Amino acid sequence: MNQQTVISVEHLSKHFKEQVALKDLSFSIKRGEIFGFLGPSGAGKTTTIKILTGQMKQSGGNASVLNTSVNKINENIYEQIGIVTHNSGLYDKLSVYKNLEIFARLLNVNKSYINEILTRVGLFNDKNKKAGKLSQGMRQRLILARAVLHKPKVLFLDEPTSGLDPSTQIAIHKLITELRDEGTAVFLTTHNMEEADKLCDQLALLNDGKIVETGTPREIRLNHNKKKRYKVLLKNNEELTLSQSVETTQKINWWMESNELVTIHSCEPTLETVFLEVTGRELV
């Protein structure tokens, strides 16, 4: 295994009774990389996280996290892993600060770091508020702060921004990218294609428990850009979509020279259209 590889998954599968949830997944994640795991509801994203974090046993195949096989995970590995899922709870009756203080003690983190991380997630001024009194976006930021308090080498984020307002989303994206730059490997699941495109270094599209496409966001988009097309807007308010050809090149050239061209866009597919193409269904 490459030294830089922190998660490696080989032929992983999972079934619940007769229902197959994951089929033959293989991928690996390196340090300092944000790996996006995309898929519609029920695709198996959360199941994969549960298996990788030792909270559920796989039915077949192998996976290891930080060179430990998931079958042999014990509580010690959690000192190097951070997890955010939809059911990560908080101690509602304790203050924001206390909520982090408990975990600072458990994970042997210097208490002075609590204020630093609270500032980073923008909760410093709310540190004496009871966790139960926080808004949804503030809660999510506190949960995230707790998950990264011990500077984990691997961070699992299960839809960390779903249902949050754009400014909180941006704040969370910023924190995730900063952690990535500090060397954390981030395993991120999302329904949000824009988020994936913007944030992730590598992507895997999951559909019905199978990986149907992998690569960088750009690779995936361009792989599916079979017919190159351009959308132009002209001065006379005419909007045209033109396929790649010698004629198109000449036309565009001419419009540009005569300053007729107002806007021009290439029509490579978005991740969303790729996703629809490869899965044949809408994202939920």
Added chain:
Amino acid sequence: MNLSIRKISAIFELKIQSMFTNMSIMVAPILSIGFVLLMKIAMPSAVATGAYLLGMGLSFNNIMGGIMMGSYPLSEEKEKNTLRVLMTSSVSSVEFIIGSILPSLLITVIINIVLIPIAGVPVGKIDWPIYLLYTTVTALISIIIGYVIGIYSNSQMQAGNLSMPIMLLFTLTPMFQSFNKTIENIMSFTYPGMLNDFVLHSMTNNYNINFKDVSVLVIWLIVCLGIFIYAYSKNGLDSE
């Protein structure tokens, strides 16, 4: 197995803080004191003897309180999805259990001692080693029963529903045992009945530690621990 004192004490502190913010856990200890005071005032002293009052207080605090202190916090952790977070923050189940049993036991033992003067029993009449041994072991049995209930409950409401019949049976039956020989006999083989007998007898004549009482305690402790280990190994603390 590697137990970390740091993690156990972090859980211990967490639980102490939770106790003072979640009054439903403190209901039984407070109720036991309140009830003893009320009965002392309301009932003629011939009926509400020191032994009677102490027995009642212990049964509230030690039996009902112990069961609640075991079941409520565990089910609350599950209801609020915090237990899973602790377990995936490098706390082992054993560290969690030790760290959360100790504060409950501590509070229960303190109240068990405080109840003596409140019930009006002269402190000199207490055979301290036996009193502390019996009350602490019975408290521990109650807490373990509470944990079993907690394992099978996913919310505090459910924990309350499951605890209620057991608590009523254990706390009320000793009150009727003076009216019925059969009930009294059966009760003397239960840990709440044995505790009540001990209190009554140690006030009137000299109580001698005896094989039957110790066996009752040991057997209850072992059986409850066995049930707990069985329930735990089947479901974990957090049955999914």
